[in-house]
Amino acid sequence: MSVIFDEYRATRDGLRYGFAVGKVRVLETRLLDRSALERLVDASSFAEQKRILSEGPYGRFLEGAETPAEVETALDAALDSAYGFLDEAGLPPAVVRFFRLRFDYANLKAALKASVVGVSLDGLMVAHGTVPIEAFSGPLERLPGALGRVAAESLAATRETDESSLMEIDSVVDRAMFAALREQAEEAGSPFLVEITRLLVDLGNLKTVVRALAAGIPAQRVETELLIDGGTVALVDLARIVRMPTPEAHAALERRFRLKGSPLTSDEAPDLDVIADNALVAAVRKGRRPEPGAEDVIAYVLAREAEAQVLRVALLGKMAGLDSAALHRRMRASFR
Amino acid sequence: MSETFLGMAGTQWALLGAGVAAILAGVGSAIGITAASSLISGVLSEDDTKFGQLLPLAAMPGTQGIYGFIVAVLVMVFFDLLGGNVKLTTEAGVAIFMACLPTGFLGLVTAIYQGRTAAASAGIVAAGKRAPALVFPALVETYAIFALIVTILMLLGLQQGFAG
Numbered sequence: 001m002s003v004i005f006d007e008y009r010a011t012r013d014g015l016r017y018g019f020a021v022g023k024v025r026v027l028e029t030r031l032l033d034r035s036a037l038e039r040l041v042d043a044s045s046f047a048e049q050k051r052i053l054s055e056g057p058y059g060r061f062l063e064g065a066e067t068p069a070e071v072e073t074a075l076d077a078a079l080d081s082a083y084g085f086l087d088e089a090g091l092p093p094a095v096v097r098f099f100r101l102r103f104d105y106a107n108l109k110a111a112l113k114a115s116v117v118g119v120s121l122d123g124l125m126v127a128h129g130t131v132p133i134e135a136f137s138g139p140l141e142r143l144p145g146a147l148g149r150v151a152a153e154s155l156a157a158t159r160e161t162d163e164s165s166l167m168e169i170d171s172v173v174d175r176a177m178f179a180a181l182r183e184q185a186e187e188a189g190s191p192f193l194v195e196i197t198r199l200l201v202d203l204g205n206l207k208t209v210v211r212a213l214a215a216g217i218p219a220q221r222v223e224t225e226l227l228i229d230g231g232t233v234a235l236v237d238l239a240r241i242v243r244m245p246t247p248e249a250h251a252a253l254e255r256r257f258r259l260k261g262s263p264l265t266s267d268e269a270p271d272l273d274v275i276a277d278n279a280l281v282a283a284v285r286k287g288r289r290p291e292p293g294a295e296d297v298i299a300y301v302l303a304r305e306a307e308a309q310v311l312r313v314a315l316l317g318k319m320a321g322l323d324s325a326a327l328h329r330r331m332r333a334s335f336r
Numbered sequence: 337m338s339e340t341f342l343g344m345a346g347t348q349w350a351l352l353g354a355g356v357a358a359i360l361a362g363v364g365s366a367i368g369i370t371a372a373s374s375l376i377s378g379v380l381s382e383d384d385t386k387f388g389q390l391l392p393l394a395a396m397p398g399t400q401g402i403y404g405f406i407v408a409v410l411v412m413v414f415f416d417l418l419g420g421n422v423k424l425t426t427e428a429g430v431a432i433f434m435a436c437l438p439t440g441f442l443g444l445v446t447a448i449y450q451g452r453t454a455a456a457s458a459g460i461v462a463a464g465k466r467a468p469a470l471v472f473p474a475l476v477e478t479y480a481i482f483a484l485i486v487t488i489l490m491l492l493g494l495q496q497g498f499a500g
Contacts, residue, residue: 022378
């Protein structure tokens with residue numbers, strides 16, 4: 001009986017999302033591949049980078065961009081068009097919320113840290129969320145829904161301004177965000193989004209453990225306060241790793257999270273954001289299926305997010321005067 | 337066999353068989369074409385240069401509906417149902433109905449799967465690959481043709497036996 005239901009669902013999804021998936025099949029071919037990224041990184045100047053991108057989908061967004069702020073605005077506009085595609089494709093509202101909610105929580109995290117450290121919010125907020133960024137300038141406890149509750153909980157728990165307190169904010173906000181994302185993924189009925197949520201939890205825990213080891217935070221505190229449940233790697237395993245000496249812990253993390261290329265134990269300082277983004281791109285590639293379904297559209301928008309991040313690093317890095325070698329170290333894997 | 341079976345006379349069974357073949361295969365074709373066409377329309381909305389390569393993929397699931405139509409016409413022609421005053425025995429009518437089932441049911445199933453295969457194959461064209469995308473949905477077509485041949489052979493046999 002379940003076979004018949006699966007076949008019915010596959011046929012129904014093909015009819016419902018066929019048009020959007022057809023567009024995705026073409027748009028995927030316009031994503032930047034590895035060689036295009038290499039050319040961007042090796043370009044002699046920002047003007048040369050713009051020339052490389054001019055014939056692709058980013059050309060119209062970057063046309064008048066000359067300063068880092070204008071590049072950020074252009075990439076935000078490009079990303080906004082990708083999120084607009086989610087609405088256009090007729091995906092369930094929960095999928096759209098899944099994408100937008102992450103920005104709400106990222107803004108909340110930035111606002112909480114800014115208020116604890118005592119810095120301005122200028123340039124820290126990102127658009128694309130469900131809550132206008134102006135709302136984060138007021139009392140954070142008054143933010144709508146779960147955001148206000150999380151802000152109150154986080155502010156009550158944070159007294160210091162040291163590294164571990166900032167990690168505490170990360171932990172409280174991330175815990176609430178992953179619960180919200182899981183809820184949206186389940187409401188959308190998308191096993192792929194549920195898997196992506198579990199991966200995001202794993203990557204959050206990976207960063208927490210590496211940073212806690214570097215900051216010398218007691219294992220007991222990491223285990224009870226900072227790690228988040230809901231990933232594919234069990235908390236007991238992570239708790240065991242946190243108690244190991246740092247080199248062994250890094251090697252154990254590489255094995256447990258199946259990280260490619262020994263990024264933690266190599267000589268160079270690990271860039272956790274690069275490791276996390278590469279793991280996410282690898283998971284997104286698996287979202288592509290031969291038969292049309294919502295997953296194709298979700299995977300494409302996630303790929304566009306990853307691509308925007310890569311472009312941000314390449315373009316802003318070049319503007320900041322970073323050499324090609326430094327940019328290569330910060331490059332993420334491409335979707336194609 | 338009595339004058340009726342499940343309350344229907346022989347001619348009614350024969351007409352039901354013709355209808356089932358035409359309806360089920362037609363429904364399958366409609367679903368299959370929609371599945372392929374909706375994806376192909378999405379591809380063309382971004383790249384209209386591929387129309388020529390994609391049109392056969394969208395049209396392919398339509399053949400099952402044609403097979404169902406052919407079977408329905410053959411039933412009416414072979415057993416003189418177009419002539420008006422026809423009286424088939426219940427045994428003959430039920431046998432004709434059975435003969436129509438392969439084309440009806442296999443037409444329904446293969447048209448839907450062919451539509452899905454055509455949609456997947458459209459991805460090959462969209463990606464700009466040179467592989468012959470038409471081959472894969474054509475493989476599914478084989479089984480619809482087998483069903484049509486089986487139905488025609490059975491109808492020919494029945495025509496010899498009952499109407500000949």
